[in-house]
Amino acid sequence: MLSPANATAGIRAEPLVSLENVGVLRNGRWLVRGVEFSVSRGEIVTLIGPNGSGKSTSAKAAIGVLKPDEGRVERKTGLKVGYVPQKLSIDWTLPLTVRRLMTLTGPLPERDMQEALEAAGIAHMIGAEVQHLSGGEFQRALMARAIARKPDLLVLDEPVQGVDFSGEIALYDLIKSIRNLTGCGILLISHDLHVVMAETDTVICLNGHVCCRGTPEAVSRSPEYVRLFGSRAAQTLAVYSHHHDHTHLPDGRVRHADGTVTDHCYPEDGHHAHGAHEHAHAPHEHGHDHDHAHGDGHAHDHAHADHDQHAHDHAHEHAHSRSGEGRHA
Numbered sequence: 001m002l003s004p005a006n007a008t009a010g011i012r013a014e015p016l017v018s019l020e021n022v023g024v025l026r027n028g029r030w031l032v033r034g035v036e037f038s039v040s041r042g043e044i045v046t047l048i049g050p051n052g053s054g055k056s057t058s059a060k061a062a063i064g065v066l067k068p069d070e071g072r073v074e075r076k077t078g079l080k081v082g083y084v085p086q087k088l089s090i091d092w093t094l095p096l097t098v099r100r101l102m103t104l105t106g107p108l109p110e111r112d113m114q115e116a117l118e119a120a121g122i123a124h125m126i127g128a129e130v131q132h133l134s135g136g137e138f139q140r141a142l143m144a145r146a147i148a149r150k151p152d153l154l155v156l157d158e159p160v161q162g163v164d165f166s167g168e169i170a171l172y173d174l175i176k177s178i179r180n181l182t183g184c185g186i187l188l189i190s191h192d193l194h195v196v197m198a199e200t201d202t203v204i205c206l207n208g209h210v211c212c213r214g215t216p217e218a219v220s221r222s223p224e225y226v227r228l229f230g231s232r233a234a235q236t237l238a239v240y241s242h243h244h245d246h247t248h249l250p251d252g253r254v255r256h257a258d259g260t261v262t263d264h265c266y267p268e269d270g271h272h273a274h275g276a277h278e279h280a281h282a283p284h285e286h287g288h289d290h291d292h293a294h295g296d297g298h299a300h301d302h303a304h305a306d307h308d309q310h311a312h313d314h315a316h317e318h319a320h321s322r323s324g325e326g327r328h329a
């Protein structure tokens with residue numbers, strides 16, 4: 001079967017946006033330097049890196065919100081961008097319906113609004129107050145707002161924040177289906193070093209500069225990634241694929257699709273029928289019904305690696321996310 005990545009390869013020649021040697025200088029400090037990447041139609045590019053490594057800055061430079069102080073950013077003429085920022089300044093004390101949220105930045109034909117809400121799976125919540133939405137529903141509303149104007153490029157800054165585990169998988173599925181449906185390019189910022197979308201074509205690992213790049217699996221194997229985040233981080237870099245029913249946490253416990261955590265897998269969990277070598281498939285080649293797409297073939301060793309400092313950092317970070325649902329708690 002032709003994967004989406006291959007299917008779009010032919011029209012990748014002309015990027016929607018490309019950054020060449022981009023640097024952003026503020027108060028005498030280079031926030032990022034030497035950033036190079038591009039996003040083409042149908043392509044999913046994920047930026048990862050520690051806090052303050054310049055992910056948001058690079059994304060803002062890509063869409064023109066920030067002007068680079070050196071290097072070049074080229075955008076396709078007439079490029080339409082849908083942007084979901086990391087933080088939204090919403091006055092949570094004032095009532096705001098989903099319908100109103102959709103039109104805050106400008107009028108929108110009713111049909112386009114309905115279509116976008118339907119695509120995001122929250123058409124029935126059009127009259128709901130934004131304050132009452134769950135973390136996942138809120139992210140869906142933001143995504144609906146971003147896709148309503150049919151962008152060529154969708155930029156999502158941490159789209160799974162405040163979302164529990166099964167909600168995260170559902171959001172990644174939604175992002176994938178938006179890409180498949182519309183063929184737009186997607187630039188995703190992930191604050192989770194350990195989990196990237198299986199459909200990501202290219203991971204760009206930032207640390208003030210591009211530390212390494214490639215497929216999720218290549219990045220998890222790269223010496224630069226290991227140097228930056230430690231070998232245990234590389235060992236636990238997991239790749240979500242569509243058919244996950246559970247995931248192995250770095251401390252050895254198992255989290256199931258319904259969010260429950262147990263010490264062991266259930267006997268019916270899919271991967272136990274498979275040999276370890278089957279876990280070495282690239283994300284796009286996944287046909288089996290589990291979630292052990294690790295950097296190399298030693299899935300079980302890696303799945304049960306101990307917590308490292310980064311995992312703790314993320315627990316902390318997610319514990320402070322909007323809904324207070326810590327993914328790594």
Ligand SMILES: Nc1ncnc2c1ncn2[C@@H]1O[C@H](COP(=O)(O)OP(=O)(O)OP(=O)(O)O)[C@@H](O)[C@H]1O
Pocket residue numbers: 026027031049050051052053054055056057058086191
């Ligand atoms: N306008 C600004 N002026 C000065 N410094 C800034 C400005 N915007 C961002 N920074 C700094 O630039 C660095 C990169 O910030 P950026 O938000 O791009 O990082 P990030 O990788 O997205 O981080 P996080 O994971 O914490 O969201 C940080 O040290 C931040 O404090």
